[in-house]
Amino acid sequence: MALGYWRAGRARDPADFELFFRRCPFGGAFALAAGLRDCVRFLRTFRLRDGDVQFLASVLPPDTEPAFFEHLRALDCSEVTLRALPEGSLAFPGVPLLQVSGPLLVVQLLETPLLCLVSYASLIATNAARLRLIAGPEKRLLEFGLRRAQGPDGGLTASTYSYLGGFDASSNMLAGQLRGVPVAGTMAHSFITSFSGTEVPPDPMLAPAADQGPRVDLATCVEAWLERVCAHLGLGVQEPHRGERAAFVAYALAFPRAFNGLLDTYSVQRSGLPNFLAVALALGQLGYRAVGVRLDSGDLLQQAQEIRRLFRTISAQFQVPWLESVPIAVSNDIDEEELARLAQEGSEVNVIGIGTSVVTCPRQPSLGCVYKLVSVGGQPRMKLTEDPEKQTLPGSKAAFRLLGPDGEAPPSPQWSPSRSQVPCINFGTRPTTHTHTYRVSAVGRAAAGRGATTPGWPGAKGLASRGSGVLYCEASPRGATAATLGPAGTAV
C-alpha cells in the first residue's frame, strides 16, 4: 500500500487520520482514553532500520525501485502532528482519541501500531476504573495478572494502565522498575509447600524491632504462642501443619516488618490461621506488626468475616489491639460480580487481588478502535459502505460535551439543550452542527483524581461538572495538542 502511494506520487500528500471507537466497552457508558505516552514514545523513535527495509524488499515485487526503499529508509515522524485526549480522559463513541496529521504514506503506516497501543491501554484503564468504582475508594486493589496476560508486554501494559484506571499496585516488578507502578505481593503456595518443617534455618534469631534487647529464637517463641492460640481456638497443637509454620517463620525472619500469611495451603481454620497467629503474636512480642493475611480459595467474604471475628477475640484475649485491624486480602478469579459482593457494606475484606479479570478483560477483550482517513490535502474523506455503522464522518473534528444549566451532565439523551448551547462537531472544511450529549456513569483514578470520593455507580456527578460546561474538549478547532514532534523527533 505504501508502494502504491509512492508510485502514485502521493507519499507526501498532507493527510489527517482519526482514531476512535464505535461502542463503549463492557456494555458501559464510558471509556478512559489511554496509551498516549506509549504512542508518543513510539512516534519519537519510529524509523525503518536496514534490516526492516531488507525484509520488506524480500516480500515486495522484485522489480520495486531502489528509490522507494530509500524513501522508506528516510521515514520518520518529524512531520507528524499528534493531537489527543489527555491520558486518562473520559472518552465516548465517535470522538477522536487521537488525531494524526502528516504525510499520507507515513501516517498510513502508523495505523496498526497506534491502534495496538491505544486500544488495549484504553480497554484496561476502563476495566480498572469500572472495578475501582465497584470496589469503592477504600478497598486496596492489587493487579495480579501478569501470568494470565496475553504475552509479556500485554502484562506490562495491563499493569501500567490498570494503575492509571484506579488500581493501587501491581505484582509485576517490571512495571515497578520501568513504569513506576507501586509493587505489592504476598507469598505463593509453593513457598509454603516447599517446607516440611524439618528444615533447620541457618539463623533462627531475630532482634527486636526497636533494636534494643537480646535476639530471640523466633521459632521457639512461635511454638510457645501456638499452644496459647490452639488452646483459644480449641485445636490440638499438632493440627496446624508444621511445614506451613516453618514457611511462615522463614518469611518472618526475612521480612519481620512485612510479615503476611497465605492461609489456605492446607486448611484455613485448622492450620493457616493458627500458624499465622502464632507467628504474628511472636513477632508482636518483639515489636513487629504483621501486615496481612491472604485467602485464595473458598468463600472469600464469609471467611474474611470469620477471620476478623477471631482477630477481635484474640486481640482482646491476648491484649494485642493491633491484631484487630490486620488487613485481610483475598484473591481467586474475582470478577465484577464477586468484587461487588466483597465490597458490600460490612465486608471485612481490605485488599483485593485481581488477575485474569483485569488483564484479559474477559467480558470484552478488545475495544475495537478504528483509524480512519478524514481528509487529504484539506479535502474531507469518508468511507460510505453499505453498512451504516461502518460509515465514517468526514473531516477533522472538535468534540465538545455540553452540560445542562445546572452544570450537570444531561440526565438522559432526551435532554435538549437550547440552540445556543448546541454546536459541537466541526467537520474541518465542512462545518456543521451535531448534538452529542453523554451520560457519565463512572470514572476511575485518572479522571477522578487520586483519592477523590467516588460518587457511586452510576452517577459521578462531581466529575461530570468539572470544567465550565465542557467535560473534555478540544479548545481549538483542531483539538488540544498532546504532542507535536519537531524536526528531530523532539516534543515541541
Next chain:
Amino acid sequence: MALGYWRAGRARDPADFELFFRRCPFGGAFALAAGLRDCVRFLRTFRLRDGDVQFLASVLPPDTEPAFFEHLRALDCSEVTLRALPEGSLAFPGVPLLQVSGPLLVVQLLETPLLCLVSYASLIATNAARLRLIAGPEKRLLEFGLRRAQGPDGGLTASTYSYLGGFDASSNMLAGQLRGVPVAGTMAHSFITSFSGTEVPPDPMLAPAADQGPRVDLATCVEAWLERVCAHLGLGVQEPHRGERAAFVAYALAFPRAFNGLLDTYSVQRSGLPNFLAVALALGQLGYRAVGVRLDSGDLLQQAQEIRRLFRTISAQFQVPWLESVPIAVSNDIDEEELARLAQEGSEVNVIGIGTSVVTCPRQPSLGCVYKLVSVGGQPRMKLTEDPEKQTLPGSKAAFRLLGPDGEAPPSPQWSPSRSQVPCINFGTRPTTHTHTYRVSAVGRAAAGRGATTPGWPGAKGLASRGSGVLYCEASPRGATAATLGPAGTAV
C-alpha cells in the same frame, strides 16, 4: 519470597515444578501446548542485571544483606532442566506441559515468566486449531489481529502461534521478519478513500507481463473496460466511484502481479465490483492475473456467492477463463459460528481473514495455567487446600495416553481398559496408578502435520492413533527432554 528461601538456607535445594492447566479452553476437549521455544529462549538468557538488582534493593527491606544481592547477580538457568511436551503437542488437563527442575530459588522465580509465555501461546494455538478445523483444510486462513491484540507483543505472539495452530499467514510484518511467519494482506479502506479520482499518476504506463510489446496507459485501458463491464452489469458508467477506481489503478501500477481489490468502500455491487473488474480485465489484457477481492462488511457468504456468479458470467462473456476462479477473501469480526457458515459446502469464499476472534480469544481470553511445586529434595509436595479442584498431585509425573485394542482413542470416558493396559501416572517417589482416558476431538496444524486431511469435528481418528498406543508420552519416568541447559546456558 526469594529472600525468604535464601535466609532459610534453601536457595539451592533441588526442586521440581510442573506447569499444567485444569480445564481445556473454550469448553473444548483438547489444547495444543505451545510457547516452548519462547521459554527456552528466556531461560537461556535469564539474568538479573545491575539495574534489576538495584530496583529490587529499592523495594526490599533496607537491612537486606548484600550477600543476597550477590546471590541474585549470579543467578542463571545453567542448573535448570526443562522437560516439556513438544511444541504443538496435544495437551490435556492435569498433564504437565513443562517440568522444571533446578535450585529452589531460581525455579520459583521462573513461575510467572513461564506461565506468561506458555499460557497465551497455548491458548492462541488451540484457538487457531479450532478455527482451522471448522474451516477445513482448503480455506486459506489469514490472521489480521495485530491492531486488536493485547499489546504489541501479544500481537507478535498471536501471529506466531496462530500459524502454529493452523493459519496460513499473518498481516503482521514483524512476525514475518522475526518469526518467519508468511505474511499476507490486502489494501485498507483508507488507501481507497485517499483518492478522489482527480490525481494524476506520475507514470500511468504499464509494460505487459511478458515484457514484450509496448507499454500501455493503464488508466485509459481501465476506462475502456469499465464501459463494457457496466454495460454487462446494467450500470451507468458514472456510477462506480472514480476515486476508488483511481486507487485500484494506483495499486495495480504498483502491484500488477498481485492486484487485489477491497470492494466495500462505497458500494460492492455498484462501485467496488465494476471498478475491480475493469482494472482486472485491463491487467488481464496485459497478461497479468488479479489475485483476489476482499469483502469487509455485509452478508459475506451471500455476497461471495453473487460475486462468484458474476465472475462466471463475465468470464464467459469476455472469454477470460482465469476470472472465474479469482479468490474471494472476507473479513469482519468473524467468529467460530460465522466461520462455520462461511466454510459450509458450496461456499464460494476462499480466503478468510480473522482478527479479534483469533488474537484475543473472546470466548476465553486466558488458559489458566498453573505452576506447582511437586517435589523438593526428592520429597513430594502438594497443596491440599479445602477447594478440591485446587489440590495438586504430588511428585513428578509421566503421563501416558492409552489407546484401545483397535489402536483408537477410547470412544468415551466410560471405556474401561483392561488392567494390564492401565498404569499411567508415576508419582516420582510415590508410584501409584491412575487411569487417564482422553477423547481427542480435534487438532491443528502442529499435531496434524501440514496439509494432512483433517478428519472432521469431532473425531480426528487418524491423529489419535499416531504412535504405538501412546499419543503423546513421556518415555522416561521423568518425561521427554525438551532442552537441558548446560553450564553456559547452552542447550545440551
